[in-house]
Amino acid sequence: MMRVGVIGASGRMGQAVLQELSESELVPAAAVVSAHSARLGQPTLAGLNFCAGSELQAGAVDALIDFSLPAALASNLQLAQRLGVPIVVCTTGLNTEHEGLLESAAKSIPLLYAANTSVGVCLLEQLVHLTSASLPAADIEITEAHHSAKRDGPSGTALLLGKAAARGRGANFADVDAGVRGDGLREPGSIGFAVLRAADITGEHSVLVAQPGERIELQHRVTDRRIFASGAVHAAQWLVEQPAGRYSMADSLNLRDHLTTLLKQI
Ligand SMILES: NC(=O)C1=CN([C@@H]2O[C@H](COP(=O)(O)OP(=O)(O)OC[C@H]3O[C@@H](n4cnc5c(N)ncnc54)[C@H](OP(=O)(O)O)[C@@H]3O)[C@@H](O)[C@H]2O)C=CC1
């Protein structure tokens, strides 16, 4: 049976993943927190004790799932490399330096990065690409809403949807990214973001594609973190079978091939 280590195990998502693993055919094998965590040594809901990554020995886990913080990314990738196991990285708020760390680690281990592990967002990404490419002159704006404890914004998902919209038009995202809208006129072709933070909203995204007289709104709402947890566990199961390299949720779901077949039927 596949043994999975969860990084960020004391957090909202870490606990959801431990719960998902406990109810699956896989084994929750490590609950990793930071070396200075108040939770070190305490029991988890999965019958483990919270531990630091440095306590894990080679052979302890078959794969890692990381839902922690950007500041922990470098040490989490080093842990996966030291143990020689695949890692599913789900942390958002990453910058270009973090991107470089992901690329470099993927040379030696299988690595799947997903700012959103839900199947719905994976499909939405492709729909946004398609819609943006189909209506190249339409204005695109992205709105996201999350719980009040979320640290980063716009969310990783909002940014991945913005990149899909830019790709659909053959544009470089950095050239069309208007960031969170404030004062000033809308630059034609730009993609702007609106960010809401309130109460316990799990994760909502809406992509507005508007042209004079009509608009399309592509929306996705998550009401239960188990959606993200089950997606991450699916990704880990798929990733252990892959050679070293960088992968996405779309790869793990074989979504592009499936959509290509469906599009031929239209
Ligand atoms: N890809 C996806 O589908 C999703 C991604 N996310 C992203 O996942 C991340 C976590 O979200 P969430 O669970 O809400 O956040 P939380 O703040 O609830 O949890 C983060 C946890 O990371 C732990 N942590 C901090 N530093 C380290 C470290 N060096 N090593 C190991 N663990 C560490 C903290 O625990 P301690 O202090 O005890 O060490 C904390 O409990 C965020 O970036 C969020 O945006 C969230 C939902 C879905």
Ligand SMILES: O=C(O)C1=N[C@H](C(=O)O)C[C@H](O)C1
């Ligand atoms: O922090 C969260 O909660 C979430 N973060 C991810 C993101 O930044 O897109 C995914 C999800 O929407 C929940």
